[in-house]
Amino acid sequence: MKLMLHVAPGIVRYPLIASVILETNALVNIERASIDAVSGEIVLEVPPDKCQEVKDAFERRGVRVVPLEIPVIRDENECVHCGACVSICPTGTFRFEDWRVVADSGKCIQCGACVVGCPQRALKLVLK
Amino acid sequence: MQEKSLSEINERIRDGSARVVTAEEMPDLVDELGPAGAVREVDVVTTGTFGAMCSSGVFLNLGHSDPPIKISRAMLNKVEAYGGIAAVDVFLGATQPSEDRGIEYGGAHVMEDLISGKQIEVDAYGASTDCYPQIELETSLRLEDFNEAIMVNPRNAYQRYNAATNSSDSTMHTYMGTLLPRFGNIHYSGAGVLSPLSNDPNFDYIGIGTRIFLAGAQGYVMGPGTQHNPQNNFSTLMVTGDMKKMNNRFLRAATFHKYGPSLYLGIGIPIPILNEKLARSTAVRDRDITVPVVDYGIARRDRPSLKIVSYEDLKSGMIDINGKEVSASSLSSFHVARDVAATLKEQVEKGEFLLSCAVEPLPRVGSSRPMKQTKESPNVGDVMSRDVVTVREDIQVEEAAKLIVGGSFDHLPVISRDGRLMGIITAWDISKAVAGGKSSRIGDIMTRRVYSVKADEPIELAARTFDTHSISAMPVIDRDNKVIGMITSNHLSRLFARRR
Numbered sequence: 001m002k003l004m005l006h007v008a009p010g011i012v013r014y015p016l017i018a019s020v021i022l023e024t025n026a027l028v029n030i031e032r033a034s035i036d037a038v039s040g041e042i043v044l045e046v047p048p049d050k051c052q053e054v055k056d057a058f059e060r061r062g063v064r065v066v067p068l069e070i071p072v073i074r075d076e077n078e079c080v081h082c083g084a085c086v087s088i089c090p091t092g093t094f095r096f097e098d099w100r101v102v103a104d105s106g107k108c109i110q111c112g113a114c115v116v117g118c119p120q121r122a123l124k125l126v127l128k
Numbered sequence: 129m130q131e132k133s134l135s136e137i138n139e140r141i142r143d144g145s146a147r148v149v150t151a152e153e154m155p156d157l158v159d160e161l162g163p164a165g166a167v168r169e170v171d172v173v174t175t176g177t178f179g180a181m182c183s184s185g186v187f188l189n190l191g192h193s194d195p196p197i198k199i200s201r202a203m204l205n206k207v208e209a210y211g212g213i214a215a216v217d218v219f220l221g222a223t224q225p226s227e228d229r230g231i232e233y234g235g236a237h238v239m240e241d242l243i244s245g246k247q248i249e250v251d252a253y254g255a256s257t258d259c260y261p262q263i264e265l266e267t268s269l270r271l272e273d274f275n276e277a278i279m280v281n282p283r284n285a286y287q288r289y290n291a292a293t294n295s296s297d298s299t300m301h302t303y304m305g306t307l308l309p310r311f312g313n314i315h316y317s318g319a320g321v322l323s324p325l326s327n328d329p330n331f332d333y334i335g336i337g338t339r340i341f342l343a344g345a346q347g348y349v350m351g352p353g354t355q356h357n358p359q360n361n362f363s364t365l366m367v368t369g370d371m372k373k374m375n376n377r378f379l380r381a382a383t384f385h386k387y388g389p390s391l392y393l394g395i396g397i398p399i400p401i402l403n404e405k406l407a408r409s410t411a412v413r414d415r416d417i418t419v420p421v422v423d424y425g426i427a428r429r430d431r432p433s434l435k436i437v438s439y440e441d442l443k444s445g446m447i448d449i450n451g452k453e454v455s456a457s458s459l460s461s462f463h464v465a466r467d468v469a470a471t472l473k474e475q476v477e478k479g480e481f482l483l484s485c486a487v488e489p490l491p492r493v494g495s496s497r498p499m500k501q502t503k504e505s506p507n508v509g510d511v512m513s514r515d516v517v518t519v520r521e522d523i524q525v526e527e528a529a530k531l532i533v534g535g536s537f538d539h540l541p542v543i544s545r546d547g548r549l550m551g552i553i554t555a556w557d558i559s560k561a562v563a564g565g566k567s568s569r570i571g572d573i574m575t576r577r578v579y580s581v582k583a584d585e586p587i588e589l590a591a592r593t594f595d596t597h598s599i600s601a602m603p604v605i606d607r608d609n610k611v612i613g614m615i616t617s618n619h620l621s622r623l624f625a626r627r628r
Contacts, residue, residue: 080178080380080392080464084305085315086445086457087313099463117306118388119180119382119459121232 001051002031002068003058004110006092007040011062017042020057026050026071031109043068043109071108072115078122085114085123130167137171138482143315147169147400149475150469151322151410156412163404166411172476172483173410175327176341176468177319178397179460180382180519181301183283183354184391185221185476186371189275190250192216193267198251198260203227203251204238206314210250215260219280222391234389237379242271243343243376248572257622277371279342283353287363288419288478291316291442291456293434295451296425297577301386307460308426310448314421318463320414320439324397325363332363335486341396341472341529342367342376346481349490356494378468396472400483414439427589429498498558500501508590509583510612511602511623518543520569521550525561528553528570537614541603542574547610549603552578555627580605583612587623588613 007016021028031044046054047118055065072093081101091107094114115123140146149157149171154173158166165446188209190199192434198215201208202474209218210286226236238485241248247270256263271277293314294307296298301307305315320326338349347369356364419442420433437447447456475481517531518541532538538555561573580603581590592618594600604613 044368080461082392082461083457084315084459084461088306088308088456088457092455095346096457099461099466112305113510116301116385119305119384119392121383 001046001048002071002109003044003046003051003055004068004071005042005044005058006064007035007038007042008062008064009037009039014036016058016063017044020054020061023057024050024053028054032111039085045064053102068108068110068126069111070105070120071106072103073126074103075122075124077078078120080120082119084117084119084128088113088117131248131403132167132171132401134400134402134483134485137402140171141476141482144477144481146309146476146597147472148174149228150473151175151327152469153464154414155321155411158407163407163411166407167340167404169403170401170407173327173395173399173401174469174472174476175319175324175399176322176394176465176470177283177285177324177460177470178392178394178464178468179317179319179379180303180384180390181281181284181393181395182223182390184279184281184393185219185235187213187278187280188218189277190216191273191275191547192219193261193262193265196260196512197252197254197262197265198250198257201253205241205248206251207233207235207238209235215254216229223388225388226389231383231386231388234383236380236389237389239371239391240276240376240379240381240571243371243379249283250547254367269542271372274372278368279347279371279374280350280366280368281353281354281393282366283364284367284393285353285365285585286318286326286330287323287358287361288320288417288421289317289362290420290433290437291437291447293454294425295422295423297332297468298513300424301384302424303384303387303390304424305384306380309425311452312455314442314447314454314455316419316442316456317460318417318419318439319460319462320443321412322462322465322469322625323417323423324395324399325365326336326412328399328406329358329363329409330405331358331363331404331490331492331602332380332409333402333486334397335489336623337484337487338397338484338486340367340369340479341394341398341468341475342369342381343371343394344377345371345373348484349486352494355496356491357496358490358494360496362496363625365395365490365608376564380463386497392461393583394468396468398472398481398483399474409428414443415441422451426493426626427592428585430483440575445486506587506623507583508585508587508604508615509613511587511619512538512583512615513619516541516603516611516614518547518611518615519553519570520545521569521574525558525568525570525573529562532558537601537616539601539614539616540570540571541611541614543611549580549605549609550574551576552603578603581615582606587615587620591620594620
């Protein structure tokens with residue numbers, strides 16, 4: 001299960017992830033982190049059984065947590081199944097099935113590479 | 129040798145008894161029946177392709193206004209159409225970007241909107257003459273309001289196309305899609321087994337005047353496309369068709385990020401199996417059609433080819449490049465290419481699509497020469513400074529500061545013991561180190577990711593690197609990564625000032 005953390009500027013310097021890992025003992029994988037002067041966005045992969053516990057722990061520390069259930073959405077009327085999204089996705093979200101592009105949304109980390117790479121402008125990120 | 133005539137086949141199409149298969153089904157049939165058996169059993173093989181065809185456009189005739197206008201420039205949904213043809217004929221090109229939305233909406237999008245029944249806004253500007261007094265007008269038009277909307281595409285249906293990858297350190301956005309750095313992916317285009325020209329590479333059927341499926345309409349081959357290069361298996365077609373009869377299932381506008389608009393177009397050609405030669409050529413498989421994998425990371429016309437692969441290799445989704453498994457995916461849609469071939473098959477079976485005799489065969493020799501450039505622009509080596517001061521990474525910041533003050537550049541390339549480029553240090557890096565109060569070695573504060581050029585590269589390339597990365601100087605290196613000079617934005621501006 002993937003969680004997206006929205007970290008407010010005031011707490012960016014606090015070792016948030018480390019403290020949540022120590023508290024929950026969850027094997028967390030950081031898949032994407034972009035932090036700048038005003039805020040931070042971090043995508044974590046968390047084992048399903050620890051998901052609620054990790055979410056609660058972050059929320060207690062003032063972090064907004066959004067579970068990424070269907071992070072990338074596709075406009076079926078626009079998609080022509082060309083495959084421009086397939087090889088540029090860092091996590092292999094898209095693949096061909098009998099030459100139709102199918103998506104395994106569970107793999108998406110919201111990086112947005114496919115959104116700009118799609119010539120038909122058929123893809124959107126839910127949270128953007 | 130088994131043979132049939134075209135009129136025999138058309139007779140069977142008319143009475144609904146023609147045996148039609150797609151080019152994907154044909155190879156197995158020929159394996160099973162042999163070429164002679166296939167000539168007896170199969171009448172028509174339908175092909176199809178659906179991909180980006182940038183070299184496309186449409187002639188639109190707007191009809192005469194009152195008072196009349198001689199349109200010199202027309203804006204269709206703020207996309208410029210060429211008006212230098214008579215009074216109310218304009219040519220709208222697929223890749224023309226719009227004035228208001230830039231590359232996100234272009235000529236191709238206007239075409240898709242028209243075919244989808246949408247109304248477009250037209251602003252026309254004219255030169256006032258005695259016979260055409262009107263100088264400007266605005267109107268809203270739908271596809272049916274134009275007298276004619278005739279698609280004329282100078283170069284479509286490439287027989288096959290080079291696959292693309294990127295050796296450089298940065299992501300490239302190209303007409304071959306997003307190419308990730310350090311051979312991060314491969315993009316390819318073309319329908320392989322279904323490609324019309326790959327099924328008749330010797331033009332035993334396809335010729336000038338051949339009736340084709342063009343985005344749902346019945347169109348025609350006008351002749352060889354531009355850059356038609358059959359001797360190297362890169363044949364192309366120039367095609368035409370009535371846009372009013374097209375279907376947006378087979379005509380889609382696209383935008384390649386940081387490149388521009390393009391048009392995805394479905395083209396299919398039915399090929400009659402008149403003889404064993406055509407049976408054999410339509411038995412072509414993905415594995416028989418090969419293309420080079422080309423490195424777009426080299427920003428020159430002659431991009432190096434890394435290896436030759438087949439469409440079967442490409443469609444497997446993985447290609448080995450220098451020992452690394454690289455993910456490969458298409459930009460053209462095989463799904464819609466199949467739809468084209470299947471729709472065409474249905475039309476032929478129903479007797480709605482007859483085959484035609486070519487007026488002339490397509491030329492077997494074409495021309496895809498590079499541009500003759502009469503005004504040669506200089507290379508980096510012609511303008512760079514050769515008296516470059518380099519430093520080693522173990523010197524102190526103070527020493528580097530002295531070298532900058534005493535020299536003519538505010539950049540110092542940092543080199544290894546054997547002269548190879550390792551990094552770069554700028555006056556700004558030194559100021560930062562001094563302001564931070566840390567006295568340090570150059571090696572600790574230098575930028576290791578350093579952009580460089582080679583002496584035999586054109587200055588345009590250096591200018592683009594400066595612009596893309598907001599830098600003002602770069603080391604010039606030789607083939608062994610040794611620093612041989614320095615080029616700065618001053619060199620380029622001096623050159624520009626002299627030219628004027």
